[in-house]
Every structure is written in C-alpha cells, then in structure tokens.
Amino acid sequence: MSGSANEPEYLELTLASFVERVSAAEPAPAGGSVAAIVVALAAGLCVMSARLSTRQLPDAPDLAVRAEQLRDRAAALSQADAGVYGLVVSALREPDEPDPDGRRRGIAAALSRAADVPLEVAELGASVALLAARIAESGNQNLAGDAVTAALLAESGVRAAGALVSINLKDCEDDTRRDRAAELVEAAAASSARARLSIGF
DSSP states (O other): OOOOOOOOOGSSSOOOHHHHHHHHHSOSOHHHHHHHHHHHHHHHHHHHHTTTOOOTOOTTHHHHHHHHHHHHHHHHHHHHHHHHHHHHHHHHHHHHHHHHHHHHHHHHHHHHHHHHHHHHHHHHHHHHHHHHHHHHHHHHGGGGHHHHHHHOOOOOHHHHHHHHHHHHTTTTTOHHHHHHHHHHHHHHHHHHHHHHHHTOO
C-alpha cells in the first residue's frame, strides 16, 4: 500500500499526480479521499462566488470565510481517510489464526474508526451545499452556474461519503452514525434542489 513517509501528502501533489494515484492498483486514495476533494472543490467554488457577490450579499465576506474553512477541512480529510482506511486494510491482512475472534474484533474496530472520516466529510458537504444554495439564490447571478455546480458537487460528495459510512457500519445496525449520514444526504439534496430551482433546472 502506498503512503510511506517519503511520499508527498495528497495536497502537495499536482492534480494529474493525484488522479494517477486514484487510478493506481492500490487501496488508497480511494472513494473517501475523492469524496473529500469533491467537497473541497465545491467549497472553493463557494469562496469564489461569495467573493464576487459583495454587491448582492452584505455578508458575502463572511460567507467566503466560512467556505474557506470548510474547503480547508475537507481537503485535509482526503489524507485522513486514506490513513484510517489503511488501518482497515492492515486488520484484514491479519492472519485468522491463532485468534480468529481477536481478528474479527480488530476488523470491526478499524471499520468503526474508518466511518468517522466520511461522516465528517458528509457534515462538511451538507454545510457547503447550504452555502451554495444561498449564493445561488441571492448572490451574483453571473456566478449562478458556479454556485449551482458547487451545490451539486457537494451533494454528490455527501452521498458518496454517506454510502461509505453505511458500508463501514453495515454490521452495526444500531450505530447512530448511519442515521446521521442519511440525514445529511437528505439535507444536502434539499439544498441542491434549492440551488437548481434558482436557475429553473
């Protein structure tokens, strides 16, 4: 598995290099890292759209700052997701003997921990989608396409992250994180619908 101490962090890579990493026959970066980057890009579009909407939105500077915070956190989670997924891979590679029950517990613990990062990505994405809807509705209409794109990307990132939470917790039916992920998907979808409605799409 890639990710040695000598390899650059994902955010230090060129876009082409990151795409190559995603395409490689390695466990990571994978779905969670990509979902985090998608949410970060959506937030970046919100930053730009808000900065160019100061005439239309009195709180545009505040919206831009909030979007920057969401962008930076989501981007950082692209690396964090690879890290926690690496723990899952390591647990799966443990031998079944002499302690099969211990191995199962180790896998379950790693999967539970791995659910936290995509859940945070979903939280961030839902916030980005809400910001994007606000900007699409009331911001600079010359940037409406960018704001709507941000909302759609954010919704996609939330859906992907929510699916990963569900997969990681498939054997934990009573885990409230599954319900929270579903709530975030619904919230992001509602925000995305608002954004699309603002342009009659």
